[in-house]
């Protein structure tokens with residue numbers, strides 16, 4: 001079954017970016033002149049997905065407005081030298097459909113994914129955490145690479161990267177049976193372990209392909225620390241049946257939910273685009 005839909009859990013408060021995120025969604029923070037969520041949508045479109053299912057929350061309306069036409073603005077700059085600045089987003093809007101639902105209480109990533117079920121239905125789907133900005137200089141983007149892995153194994157896929165031991169406490173950490181250099185069948189998964197308890201240094205980042213049985217597994221998950229429902233327990237239930245593959249992706253990832261990662265991404269894209277000539281109007 002081809003993967004047509006990508007779920008964007010985008011309801012989190014983004015407290016690490018206060019006060020910027022007090023009245024503005026974290027997903028709208030720009031790296032260069034493009035908001036994080038637009039990079040995510042572009043990556044999903046490149047992976048062949050056409051329906052972007054966004055789980056938003058209070059104060060996130062700017063996301064919906066961004067993926068819509070702004071008649072007043074477009075009228076204003078029509079025929080001017082700035083018109084090209086809207087070309088990319090216009091094309092993007094034309095290539096996919098956006099659907100939205102709200103998470104009423106921010107009860108964690110697992111809960112946000114479950115809230116997306118009415119938008120997804122009973123089919124495999126991608127999950128994109130837009131604050132993890134991924135890029136690949138040459139070749140396919142991360143989600144497109146993962147779609148290929150899904151086509152090969154037909155089960156859930158999580159993107160992983162090696163992190164230093166001191167950082168394991170920030171991630172879901174996986175371990176299991178190695179299939180080849182970049183693939184592993186997951187056997188164990190621990191949410192935010194201390195370095196001495198981490199089963200490896202392979203950390204899950206914000207890209208997933210999930211099979212729809214994940215929804216029932218999330219429903220069975222008990223809330224953890226702070227009343228949050230994580231996705232790790234539901235994935236662990238799939239892993240217990242050998243149905244989760246960890247994929248060490250090709251490319252680079254910036255943790256734009258943190259100030260350091262965000263600044264790194266900005267510097268990276270600035271260097272990359274600096275040499276690029278401005279298209280003529």
Ligand code: UTP
Nearest residue numbers: 009010011012013014015016106107108109112
């Ligand atoms: P984070 O752990 O980064 O949380 O969520 P956050 O609230 O966005 O940011 P901080 O830690 O307070 O700075 C990971 C992803 O899960 C989504 C977030 O929007 C982000 O994409 N999420 C998290 C939800 O949609 N709902 C939640 O209840 C929690």
